[in-house]
Amino acid sequence: MASIARKNLFEDIPRFLVAQAGIMFAVSLVTIQVGILDGFTRSTTRLIEQSDADLWIASKEMLQLEITLPMPLQRLIQAREVEGVDHAEAVISRNSLWLDANGKIVPIRIWGFNPTGRLFSNWSMSKGTPTALKEAYTFITDRSNLNALNIKQVGETGKIVPLKAKLVGLSEYTQSMASSTSIYASLESANAFTSGLGSSLNCTINSGDVDCKNPLSTADIQLSEPQPQPRRLNLVDPISYVLVQAKPDQDLQVLKQRLEAKLPNTRAYTKEEMASITRSYWRERTGIGFILGLGAAVGVIVGIVVVSQILYSSVSDHLKEFGTLKAMGASDWVIYGVITEQALWMAILGYIPSMALCWGLGAWTVAAKGIVILITPTTAIAVFGLTVFMCVGSALIAIQKVTHVDPAIVFKA
Amino acid sequence: MTASQININKLIQHTEYTASTVQERPLYASGTWERSGKRAVVAKGVKMEFRSGADSTPILQGIDLEIPRGEIQLLMGPSGSGKTTLLSILAGILTPTSGTVCLLGEEITRMSKDELSRFRLKNIGFIFQGFNLFPALTAAENVEVALRMKGIRKNEARKQAKDLLMEVGLDNRINHLPRDLSGGQKQRVAIARALADNPKLIMADEPTASLDSHSGHAVIELLRKLAKDNGRTVLIVTHDSRLMDVADRVAYLEDGQLKN
Ligand SMILES: Nc1ncnc2c1ncn2[C@@H]1O[C@H](COP(=O)(O)OP(=O)(O)OP(=O)(O)O)[C@@H](O)[C@H]1O
Ligand SMILES: [Mg+2]
Numbered sequence: 001m002a003s004i005a006r007k008n009l010f011e012d013i014p015r016f017l018v019a020q021a022g023i024m025f026a027v028s029l030v031t032i033q034v035g036i037l038d039g040f041t042r043s044t045t046r047l048i049e050q051s052d053a054d055l056w057i058a059s060k061e062m063l064q065l066e067i068t069l070p071m072p073l074q075r076l077i078q079a080r081e082v083e084g085v086d087h088a089e090a091v092i093s094r095n096s097l098w099l100d101a102n103g104k105i106v107p108i109r110i111w112g113f114n115p116t117g118r119l120f121s122n123w124s125m126s127k128g129t130p131t132a133l134k135e136a137y138t139f140i141t142d143r144s145n146l147n148a149l150n151i152k153q154v155g156e157t158g159k160i161v162p163l164k165a166k167l168v169g170l171s172e173y174t175q176s177m178a179s180s181t182s183i184y185a186s187l188e189s190a191n192a193f194t195s196g197l198g199s200s201l202n203c204t205i206n207s208g209d210v211d212c213k214n215p216l217s218t219a220d221i222q223l224s225e226p227q228p229q230p231r232r233l234n235l236v237d238p239i240s241y242v243l244v245q246a247k248p249d250q251d252l253q254v255l256k257q258r259l260e261a262k263l264p265n266t267r268a269y270t271k272e273e274m275a276s277i278t279r280s281y282w283r284e285r286t287g288i289g290f291i292l293g294l295g296a297a298v299g300v301i302v303g304i305v306v307v308s309q310i311l312y313s314s315v316s317d318h319l320k321e322f323g324t325l326k327a328m329g330a331s332d333w334v335i336y337g338v339i340t341e342q343a344l345w346m347a348i349l350g351y352i353p354s355m356a357l358c359w360g361l362g363a364w365t366v367a368a369k370g371i372v373i374l375i376t377p378t379t380a381i382a383v384f385g386l387t388v389f390m391c392v393g394s395a396l397i398a399i400q401k402v403t404h405v406d407p408a409i410v411f412k413a
Numbered sequence: 414m415t416a417s418q419i420n421i422n423k424l425i426q427h428t429e430y431t432a433s434t435v436q437e438r439p440l441y442a443s444g445t446w447e448r449s450g451k452r453a454v455v456a457k458g459v460k461m462e463f464r465s466g467a468d469s470t471p472i473l474q475g476i477d478l479e480i481p482r483g484e485i486q487l488l489m490g491p492s493g494s495g496k497t498t499l500l501s502i503l504a505g506i507l508t509p510t511s512g513t514v515c516l517l518g519e520e521i522t523r524m525s526k527d528e529l530s531r532f533r534l535k536n537i538g539f540i541f542q543g544f545n546l547f548p549a550l551t552a553a554e555n556v557e558v559a560l561r562m563k564g565i566r567k568n569e570a571r572k573q574a575k576d577l578l579m580e581v582g583l584d585n586r587i588n589h590l591p592r593d594l595s596g597g598q599k600q601r602v603a604i605a606r607a608l609a610d611n612p613k614l615i616m617a618d619e620p621t622a623s624l625d626s627h628s629g630h631a632v633i634e635l636l637r638k639l640a641k642d643n644g645r646t647v648l649i650v651t652h653d654s655r656l657m658d659v660a661d662r663v664a665y666l667e668d669g670q671l672k673n
Contacts, residue, residue, distance in 0.1 A: 004558060007549035324545040327506055329534025330562050331527070407506045410545055411497045411618045 005341035008314060019310035023350025024357065026303025026390065031358040031383050032373055033296040037289060039362075039372035043177040044282045045275040047111070050174070053089075053119045053243035054252055056274045057259055060267045064281035065274070066093060066109065066179055070238030075263050077235070079242045082262050084250040089117040090233075091241040092187055094194040095180070099159040100150035107180040108149075108160070110139075112190025119243040121171075121184065127154050128169025130184070136230050137192070138168040139183040142175035144369070149181060160193040163227055177371065178282050191237060192230035244268070300390060308394035311343060315398040319405055327407040335402050343395035347387045354387075355380060452515075453614055453646035454480040454503060459512035461498055472498050474669035476512070480662070482613075483644040485637065487656055490666035496650040497618055499666060503648060504537055504616045505529045517613055534563055538607030540617035544599040546591040552578055552602045553587045559609040577605040581635055597628020604635055615639070615647040622652065633659055 009016055042049075048056070048065060057079060062068035079088040092112030097105050113120040115133035126143045133140060139160070141149065149167075151158060157166045160183070175182055185193060203212040233239075242263075246255050256268040269277065283289045315322065322335050355375070362373035461473040472495040480486045490496050501507035503514055505521045513522045517536060521529060546555045553574045560570035578587055581601040591599055600620060607615055620636065621629035637659040640647045649656060657663055665672045 003550060003554055004547060007547075007554075011549035318547070320543070320545055321547045324539070324541070325558075325562070326530075327504075327533070327539055328559060328562065329530045329532070329537070331530055334562060408501050410506075410539070410541055411501060412543075 005338045006345060008318060008338075009342050009345055012314075015310065015314070019306065019346055020350050020353070022306025022310070023303055023346060023387065023391070024354045026299045026306065027351055027354035027383060027387050028357055028361075029299030029302070030296045030386060031354065031375060031379065032361065033292045033299065034379050034383070035358065035362060035373035035375045036371070037283075037292040038376060038379065039374035040177045040288060040292075041279045041282055042374055043175065043372060044179070045278050046174055046176060047120075048271060048275045048278065050123050051120050051243060051271065052122050052245065053271060054246040054250075055244040055256060055259065055268045055270060057242040057244060057263060057266050057268045058240070058274075060265050062267065062277075064278040066176075067281075068093070068240055070240060071242075071263075071266060072235060073233050073237045073239050074235045075266060076239065076242050078263050079244055079259060082255070082258050084247050084255045084258060085244055086247045086250075087119070087245040089114050089119045089243045090187060090239045091120055091243055092190045092194075092238075093240040094190070096194050097161045098149055098181070098183075099161055101158065102150065104150065106148060106150075109180050109182045110160070110190045110193050111182060111184045112187040113184065115186050119245055123171045123174050126170045126172050130169065132168040133184070133186045133189070135166075135168065136186075137163055137189055137227060138166045139185045139189070140169040140171055141167065141181065141183045143170040143172060144175055145181045145183075146170075149183075163193060165189075165193065173372075178286075187233055187239075188230040191233055242266075300386065303387075303390045304394050307343070307346060307391050308397045311339065311346075311391075311394055311398040312401065314342070315339060315401055319402070320409060322402050323405050323407050323410045326405065327410045332403060336399050339395050339398050339402065340392055343391040344388065347384075347391035350391075351384055351387045355383075451481060452479045453482045453484075453517055454478065454486075454648065455515040456503060457513050457515075459499070459502055459509045459514065461495065461502060461507070462510045471669055473502075473509070476666075476669075476671050478503075478664065478671060480646055480648060482646050483640065484661040485640045485647045485649065485659060487660040487663040488648065488650045488666060489652065489663060492652075494666045495669065496666050500616055500618055500648065500650050504539070505533055535610075536612050537614045537616055538609070538612040540600070540603050540607050540615065540620045542619035542622045544591070544596075544603045544623070546599060546602055546606075548591050551588045551590055552583060552594065552598075552605075555591070555602055556606045556609060559606045563610040565610065573609070574605075577608055578602070580608070581605045582631075595628065596624050597631055600624060600628070600632050601635065604632070604639070608639060611643070613645060615645055617647065617649045617651075619651055619653075620649060621656070626655075629653065629655065 044065070057075065059069040059071050073090060076088055076090045079085055090113070092110070094110050096108050096110050098108045099105060115121070115130045121130040128140065130140065132138060146152065149158060151167060154167050154169060157164055159165065171184065174184075203210055205211075244255075244259070246252060252270055256270070259268045260266060325335060326332075358373065358375055362375060365371040365373055456476055456478040459473055459476040460471070462469040462471045476499060488496050488499065498507065502509045503516075505514070505516070505524070509522065513520055515521070516532070519532065521532060524532060547558065550558065553571070556574035556577050557570045560573055561567070565573065575584070575587060578584055581604050583598060583601050583605070586594060586598055591602070594602065600623070615636075617636070621632050624632060633656055636647060636649065639645060649660070663673075
């Protein structure tokens with residue numbers, strides 16, 4: 001009975017197209033919501049996943065990648081002495097403010113690391129290399145951040161209050177969608193960029209008037225040219241993480257325990273643990289998972305409504321023919337088969353262009369907005385399952401109608 | 414093989430029964446075996462009322478009807494007299510309020526819904542006033558669907574559909590959609606479909622009512638041929654008095670009663 005389903009479907013092309021548009025809307029909405037959720041959560045762990053560290057050592061209070069307490073640089077030295085550690089590097093993560101050319105303040109997150117190291121900055125670069133950060137007061141940012149920082153290209157400068165900073169490179173796929181604009185600098189520059197931020201005003205009293213200079217304000221700030229070389233970090237300077245590369249064949253769980261025993265008030269995490277803690281923080285502690293899930297649910301509901309409506313009207317139009325089949329002696333299953341097949345065709349023909357659309361949209365948002373809509377194979381398969389479920393589920397409503405059709409209607413002219 | 418066995422075999426062949434029909438279920442009533450064997454349709458005391466709320470309107474008030482095998486029976490009567498209702502009951506589509514209907518020796522009024530479906534599929538071809546063709550399917554495909562439903566394999570169904578359309582004189586319209594066919598041609602496609610897998614009974618409701626006199630004539634001629642050439646039993650509900658020329662018997666339905 002294959003041809004009835006397909007031919008009924010294509011009989012009324014405008015109606016078919018409306019149905020497909022509805023299905024595409026539903027499928028795309030679901031895919032994009034899930035894709036954004038995946039892209040979002042994945043983006044929060046990009047720095048972790050792209051690092052070459054086997055272990056991340058953090059203060060034991062750490063909540064997620066960007067929320068942790070500092071520990072002294074001494075921990076780095078201590079970690080290097082632990083048996084089984086091949087190599088260790090320090091990472092600083094702090095908040096600061098960027099002052100763009102128009103004097104607009106942009107909150108930023110500064111990541112300090114060793115530019116000649118090999119554990120942190122294993123990203124792909126669209127311009128420059130991390131080693132350029134050896135020059136003082138330089139930084140790299142993700143190329144998707146140029147607009148946010150209001151700069152156009154490598155070589156331009158701005159202020160990381162109160163210091164002048166020069167952009168020397170652009171990285172790719174490093175920006176977390178959940179956090180403020182991230183910039184990457186050497187440990188020394190990062191330390192300097194973030195230690196000048198006082199809460200004090202420089203005020204003088206002049207014949208009863210208080211005259212204040214705010215170090216944050218462009219108008220008031222006087223940059224001493226040239227800026228003094230940033231100082232080297234010493235043992236008590238605060239850092240955020242120690243990244244560890246283990247010796248070959250070293251059991252990471254054993255090494256974790258050894259490190260935690262040797263380094264007071266710390267915990268060590270494997271790369272995967274660190275990523276999973278951060279991901280679940282964003283998924284669970286924020287409303288984003290719920291909101292995107294709600295959007296996806298709306299998509300499914302719209303899809304079910306549209307598909308049922310279309311199938312129902314298509315079945316109603318052919319009620320007499322279905323009644324004829326019943327009068328001729330077709331079992332109900334033959335008719336269910338026809339309607340279900342029609343629903344499956346709608347599912348397949350709605351799914352394929354939707355996926356193409358989502359891929360295209362994803363490519364565009366990455367290029368234009370730095371927003372990744374991540375469509376994993378799992379998502380693609382799950383969405384297909386959902387589409388089929390949606391269409392066949394809608395068919396049940398239409399099947400209801402046919403089941404109750406009185407075959408005696410066939411004799412009505 | 415003993416002589417008596419041979420005789421039994423002959424007997425079975427002569428009664429036009431396949432052995433399976435005989436064994437499938439007890440016959441209509443003991444003693445009427447021989448009678449119902451020669452009669453394709455036997456209806457006894459068929460009554461039908463339609464209930465709506467507390468009211469019930471009696472439409473058929475005790476119909477007795479017998480149609481011998483291979484004959485064309487016409488059912489005529491004024492509009493609203495219950496002809497279509499009676500046809501639906503005789504075809505096992507409607508269940509009468511009371512009475513029994515026996516088709517080809519099987520009492521269909523005792524069958525379950527599923528058994529009825531299977532019986533109709535196997536034994537009855539339908540022709541409707543409104544043709545009831547799938548508009549999205551070509552002439553051949555409309556016939557093919559019926560053949561496929563009856564369990565005929567795809568390639569064979571395709572071939573048989575062509576043969577049937579040729580039989581009704583539509584071999585040059587095989588791939589036309591119903592909307593590209595005239596009313597008479599559509600009805601001929603419907604007749605080809607009704608003939609699918611060679612049913613023993615044909616039930617037609619006003620087969621010529623939607624047709625002009627010329628195509629009506631072609632359809633009438635076709636109905637006559639298919640009854641006479643193949644020994645099918647044909648029951649036709651109609652207002653069309655031209656059909657009286659081809660009919661073996663005519664019954665009038667009036668006031669819920671049959672008048673011959
Ligand atoms: N499902 C039903 N429910 C209630 N009344 C019905 C139903 N079907 C038919 N009737 C009534 O039964 C009567 C006979 O209807 P039927 O269709 O059998 O007449 P008919 O002889 O075929 O008429 P026509 O020549 O106009 O086709 C009519 O009065 C009709 O209103
Ligand atoms: Mg009628």
